[in-house]
Amino acid sequence: MSDFVSSFWSYFIGVIALGGIAFCVWLLFSQRAWLKQGVKQVEDTGHVWDGDLTELNNPVPRWWTVMYLGLCVIALAILFLYPGVGSYKGKLEYTAAKQVKAEQVALNERIKPVFERYQKMPITEVAHDADAREIGQRLFLNNCAQCHGSDARGSGSFPNLADGDWLYGGEPEQILQTITKGRHGMMPPWSSQIKPAEAADIAQYVRSLSGLASDPLRVVPGKRGFDTFCVACHGAEGKGNTALGAPNLTDGIWLYGSSEATIVETILNGRQNVMPAQEGLLTEDQIRMLAAWVWGLSNQSANVAAQ
Ligand code: HEC
Ligand code: HEC
Known part of the structure; x- marks a missing residue:
């Protein structure tokens, strides 16, 4: 909501959200035959179908009324806790972005043991490990192939990463730096x-x-x-x-x-x-796997070892 320049839309949405609930309560109140229950006689409305099917004006049952009001209270509680009324952030300050972030952290926590094996290994050694190369390739296909191509051979102004020719150097440390911090040629x-x-x-x-x-x-x-x-x-x-x-x-x-x-x-x-810098998008562990995989592309010994 804060993306809007004026607060008009914030009020607009607030009025619709709260007004909608107020309308529901008013509607119930306006049909308050239930208050006079017992006093008023049940009448038929004069509508008859199929010869003997008569419509009566029975008041709604009490349990229904209680449920209806209960739902209005729940709606108000949700609007109090979660964002919904214009730019009001809600007591819990919930956002979908925060939820995604939390899920990512949980996922990274879960896959941590997979990477632990490789944390102490030098990049050149990781590049010789068949399992690590498989992980590296998958990460590459998900995060890098859109620019460098699925075979990492680049095209146009996106450099080929498999030809042993480097703009920024092909030592493991240089590749790590390129991926982590990005480069601006x-x-x-x-x-x-x-x-x-x-x-x-x-x-x-x-x-x-x-x-x-x-x-x-x-x-x-x-x-x-x-x-x-x-x-x-x-x-x-x-x-x-x-x-x-x-x-x-x-x-x-x-x-x-x-x-x-x-x-x-x-x-x-x-x-x-x-x-583009991958720091913040990928974890340090993932970046190391990628650097190892990329390094291996132009270092024959790693290619042979993985086959
Ligand atoms: C948005 C497109 C894009 C994405 C995504 C991308 N790159 Fe790049 N990458 C480039 C461009 C463009 C260059 C060349 C920069 C220059 O010319 O200065 C480059 C350069 C590089 C280099 C340096 C090559 C050299 O010759 O020194 C490496 C290594 C690299 N990328 C690896 C990766 C990896 C690994 C990923 C996935 C995490 C990735 N890139 C994702 C566009 C991209
Ligand atoms: C300030 C440093 C700098 C100077 C001075 C400079 N260049 Fe460049 N040049 C670069 C960089 C960095 C790139 C790579 C740009 C990229 O990554 O897209 C480049 C790219 C190029 C390319 C493209 C190469 C390719 O693979 O397609 C050519 C050709 C080139 N320069 C020629 C020249 C010529 C000729 C001059 C002198 C008139 C010159 N450059 C002066 C930094 C420089």
Whole structure:
């Protein structure tokens, strides 16, 4: 309720909720023939069906009246304890989000023993354990496959996690850090300092770094531009920097593509790419299982051991 800017809807809902109960009580009161029970004679209403089926105006039984009022009291009690009257949070301050959280905590408590076996094991060892790899794969399919693909081979700007090529490093600690805290890859835009023609030359040089077809005449000025603007992050040889997530430009592996047009677009407009932090979404145990599984993808010994 607190999402609304004005409190109008809060009152609107409050009036409907409480007004509804008040209406029910009033309705009973307005039909209070039961009060005069014994005084008033039972009359027929003049409605007759099937020849002899006569409708009488008997008052409702007392037990029914008591039940009816009892239900109104229960309704008021529920509105007092739980949210229901506009933005009033209820005495118990219940929310569905809190309930989900509590269920999650209980579930994590229940599956804790499964993870306990792996807590003291180094990640590289967990990666060699067949059961652990199965758990890791399931976690990956549930939490990561929507971006990295069910085979972890990525697509488009979502990196392949199985090719042994790393933006942020492939040591267990680096993978743990990536998953726990997330990453924000940022290549700044250069359109204010680099003209499109110059960017095209630099793109030719970048293509030459991984042995792609390039124009030798344009590679020379291109290298000059690269040395001025790009080496700070991508390194003098273009081999990248895992501390910044600057990709290696010499390995023939591309997040965005290797055509001149794509590279020019990267240079002029920059690129932003976010790996969302899993801290708070997954437990530390789950993140370790994932890191082990991901590490195992590009470390043959773990793959072989698990088969
Ligand atoms: C919303 C999409 C998304 C989800 C979900 C996601 N990732 Fe990522 N991940 C990315 C992007 C995008 C990058 C690249 C970031 C960059 O370029 O700076 C990345 C990068 C990574 C890297 C670093 C790769 C490298 O080369 O250094 C690892 C490891 C990784 N993700 C693992 C995971 C795991 C494990 C999960 C599941 C818990 C996961 N990701 C879930 C989008 C996602
Ligand atoms: C401040 C650091 C920084 C500088 C300076 C920088 N880059 Fe980048 N570059 C990055 C990062 C980080 C990425 C990865 C972005 C991502 O994760 O999406 C990137 C990505 C790229 C890509 C995409 C690679 C792929 O796999 O598709 C190319 C090409 C590139 N840079 C070329 C250049 C060129 C050419 C220059 C000089 C004009 C340059 N960069 C300057 C940080 C930098």
